[in-house]
Amino acid sequence: MKHDLRIIGYITFAIFILLWINQLFSGIKLYENEKTQWKIHVDSIIDNNIKALSLSDIHPDPVPTFVQLDSLLHGSTHYPVHFVIQQIDSSGLELFHYSRNRENTAKMIHAKAYPIADTPGEVLLVHYNFPFAYLLEKSWQDMLAIVALTLLLVFGLLYLSHAQQHLSRLQEQMIKQVVHDWKTPLSSISTLAELVERKSIAPEDEQGLKKIHLIQEEANRLKIGSQQLLKTLSGLAHLQINRSEFNLKDELLALLEKQRLANHGQKDLQLQLRYLVESETAYVSHFYLLGAIQNLLDNAVKYSGKAPHVTVICYQKRGTLVIEVRDNGVGIPKKQQKHIFNKYYQVNKGEPAHGKKGYGLGLNYVYNVVKAHKGKITVNSTPGKGSTFTIYISKWRKK
Ligand code: ADP
16 A cells, blocks of 8 residues: 555656656747747848838948937837847948947847848848747746746655655654663663573583573674664764753763673773763763763774773863763874764774774764764874874753
């Protein structure tokens, strides 16, 4: 049913476009026809009026004859026509030019050349325009139809694109909500699996332990996958954040603790928090801001070799909350620094850092989160020495 409706929609749209193209072509044809009719009409007026004049009178002074011809021509048509009268010699050179308003002949139509008696090769040429008023009077219905169809098409397309955007936003919001809601059950599964491992399974029960580890691994995979999906979606649309007041210092300490646990002793990791802000609470998005800092921490560890020293420093600068994440890692070359917040950008694409796959989405996510807080993020990095990512948020306190 849904597909049928879509096909009917496409067919209607295609018919509409064909109608519009057809109307446009008939409009062009109509324009050419009317122009030909106009030429026949004006040429006969010029013919009649020139017959009433004696062209040899233009020697030695052509002005009186040309003024007379010009007013005769203007008197014979009630449309706003501009006439240009030229006297041209046998080599095609203009000898005299007459027009009321110094019009340019480039886009004008011209009548046949009238030979000037007594002077062989010399001709008189009359140019005139195709007035829009004539076209409007003759074919206003067709022009109206073209304009109406064009407007309909433009508004139709604008409406469709607006409706499509609205639908995508709704879908995105829904997916985000669902994925976000997975967080708690996944954490419960991990915690419970840990509990079962410690309390209900004997250390020598290899099979039992294997199964529990499998549950933990799968839950972890789902967690990483859902985080990745959230990052992608957050980069797609304008991020909407909900602020709440919470203890930032405690949450940062918990983040570092989580990072320490996730390391499983693989690297010689040193993590430190220097919290220098007077107030321990902040009014920001708990989910997104902590997610962004988590990303910076993940990167700091990922891109810092075997012994990462990562420090998170929080302080206040002229009322603005500043959060720095410093590492002693590989650093980022100057040239690449301006691109790293772009979606899918990776400094060494195809060479995952220590086997960890990346998608070039993390920093784009951080950037969008900071932007949604009306803040700023900068990077200061020296290849071989380390990097510092700094987040500035000026509105971080509840009023
Ligand atoms: P990825 O999934 O590749 O880590 P990110 O968007 O998080 O994507 O980072 C983009 C690129 O920036 C990375 O590929 C990496 O080269 C570089 N980068 C990010 N953080 C750091 C860091 N702390 N030290 C060195 N390079 C970094």
